[in-house]
Amino acid sequence: MKSFKRIAAILLAVLMAASLFACGAKTEGGDKPAPETAKKYVIASDNAFAPFEYLDTDTNQYVGIDMDILAAIAEDQKFDYEVQNVGFDAALNQVQSGQADAVIAGMTITDERRLTFDFSDGYFDAGQILVVPANSEIKSIEDLKGANVAVKISTQGADYAQSVAEQYGFTVTTYEDSPTMYQAVIQGTNAACFEDDPVARYSIQSQHLELKVVGDVINAKPYGFAAKLGENAELISMFNTGLANIKANGVYDQILAKYGY
Numbered sequence: 001m002k003s004f005k006r007i008a009a010i011l012l013a014v015l016m017a018a019s020l021f022a023c024g025a026k027t028e029g030g031d032k033p034a035p036e037t038a039k040k041y042v043i044a045s046d047n048a049f050a051p052f053e054y055l056d057t058d059t060n061q062y063v064g065i066d067m068d069i070l071a072a073i074a075e076d077q078k079f080d081y082e083v084q085n086v087g088f089d090a091a092l093n094q095v096q097s098g099q100a101d102a103v104i105a106g107m108t109i110t111d112e113r114r115l116t117f118d119f120s121d122g123y124f125d126a127g128q129i130l131v132v133p134a135n136s137e138i139k140s141i142e143d144l145k146g147a148n149v150a151v152k153i154s155t156q157g158a159d160y161a162q163s164v165a166e167q168y169g170f171t172v173t174t175y176e177d178s179p180t181m182y183q184a185v186i187q188g189t190n191a192a193c194f195e196d197d198p199v200a201r202y203s204i205q206s207q208h209l210e211l212k213v214v215g216d217v218i219n220a221k222p223y224g225f226a227a228k229l230g231e232n233a234e235l236i237s238m239f240n241t242g243l244a245n246i247k248a249n250g251v252y253d254q255i256l257a258k259y260g261y
């Protein structure tokens with residue numbers, strides 16, 4: 001009986017110590033008072049698509065028109081978010097798999113994408129253009145016969161190139177992101193690539209790439225902020241209201257001007 005009491009006393013002491021320890025641990029970790037109710041949206045984006053999203057190597061932060069528009073709209077509409085710059089194809093996949101709530105990545109609004117995405121109102125118009133080495137003789141898509149053309153996976157440029165490859169007699173190689181696609185053209189692995197017009201021009205100029213744009217802009221269409229079809233309607237609606245507000249108060253124009261528009 002005595003030993004039973006002793007064991008019980010020891011057990012009680014151990015339990016008390018454990019609960020004290022647990023309390024202590026809780027207090028230590030309790031310095032972030034994030035209320036459970038405040039939703040933090042996860043927004044996926046491209047990893048290299050200047051001037052819309054790109055790493056500022058001085059600050060090690062992602063900057064650009066998309067990043068600034070999103071920040072201004074979130075401030076206007078008072079929502080919390082974090083951006084994951086995972087690359088274009090990965091961003092689309094993250095939204096479809098529910099790992100991210102939405103994507104902002106210079107993403108063209110298309111009827112085909114509307115089958116799987118809900119889009120915001122358009123916030124910038126852009127089409128694709130042919131990009132060739134600075135010393136290339138290629139002047140337009142008609143000159144691509146027999147050429148190997150680089151594209152970036154899941155983009156409008158890739159879709160377009162694949163849709164006309166047979167007609168113009170060229171083959172297509174797919175790359176993961178814009179920088180590797182540009183390098184393939186600069187180094188001569190590919191004779192040309194298709195890229196969004198403002199991105200090609202901005203990247204060539206700001207990074208002094210040995211490339212030039214040729215021919216006409218193809219399929220100019222608006223970019224939109226997108227969520228998985230039927231999900232996050234509230235977020236899309238906040239984006240639209242916020243976009244209208246920052247257009248009305250001049251912030252949208254200031255953002256574009258900052259990047260040369």
Ligand code: GLN
Nearest residue numbers: 088105106107108155156
């Ligand atoms: N605007 C193009 C598209 O939607 C390219 C986007 C991108 O590469 N980030 O397909």
